[in-house]
Amino acid sequence: MxxxxxxxxxxxxxxxxxxxxxxxxxxxxxxxxxxxxxxxxxxxxxxxxxxxxxxxxxxxxxxxxxxxGKNGVDAEGAGIYGSQTRDDFDRDDVEQYFNYMGMLAVEGTYDKMEALLNQNIHPVDILLMMAASEADKPKIEELLRAGADYTVKDSEGRSALEKAASDEIKDFILGFSIQKA
Known part of the structure; x- marks a missing residue:
């Protein structure tokens, strides 16, 4: 960053x-x-x-x-960006992202979001699936830094990698995960 x-x-x-x-x-x-x-x-x-x-x-x-910035305080240094953990994300974050990315307008209802939330999938992993499907690289990076798991599958058996909008996003997720390890 x-x-x-x-x-x-x-x-x-x-x-x-x-x-x-x-x-x-x-x-x-x-x-x-x-x-x-x-x-x-x-x-x-x-x-x-x-x-x-x-x-x-x-x-x-x-x-x-x-x-x-460099000589002041950047978002990461201030503890705003990059310092979140899995438990810092909740159901409200999923709903806000769903609305922010215009998924409600496309889907027409909250049914898809509610179905994901009712499967006992951690909100950070749901957010990663959504961000991958929307090709939202900054959000993907933020979520992976927080400990999101890209191997978690939804009710259809699809993970964030399989929901990725493009091969570039798949490579980004895999590359970031390897880099983090």
């Missing part, structure tokens, strides 16, 4: 009037120093710069900067 360095700037406005002194403003904005933002002096994740200028909001504002 490639990481792309990004910087995000957020500006917060407050309707609370500020003093003309910077001490009052700094005191007010010191509450913004949270673990999420990190320590403003070390700039570990992000930082806030309170400003005392009065703007269109007729109040005070602060500008927060967050760094993502």
């Amino acid at each position: 490639a990481t792309i360095p990004n910087t995000l700037q957020l500006t917060f406005f407050s309707s609370r009037p500020t003093n003309s002194s910077s001490t009052g403003s700094t005191e007010y904005f010191s509450r913004l120093n949270s673990k999420f933002l990190g320590n403003p002096t070390t700039k570990t994740l992000g930082w806030c710069r309170p400003t005392t200028r009065l703007g269109p909001s007729s109040g005070s504002r602060t500008t927060c900067w967050f760094r993502f």
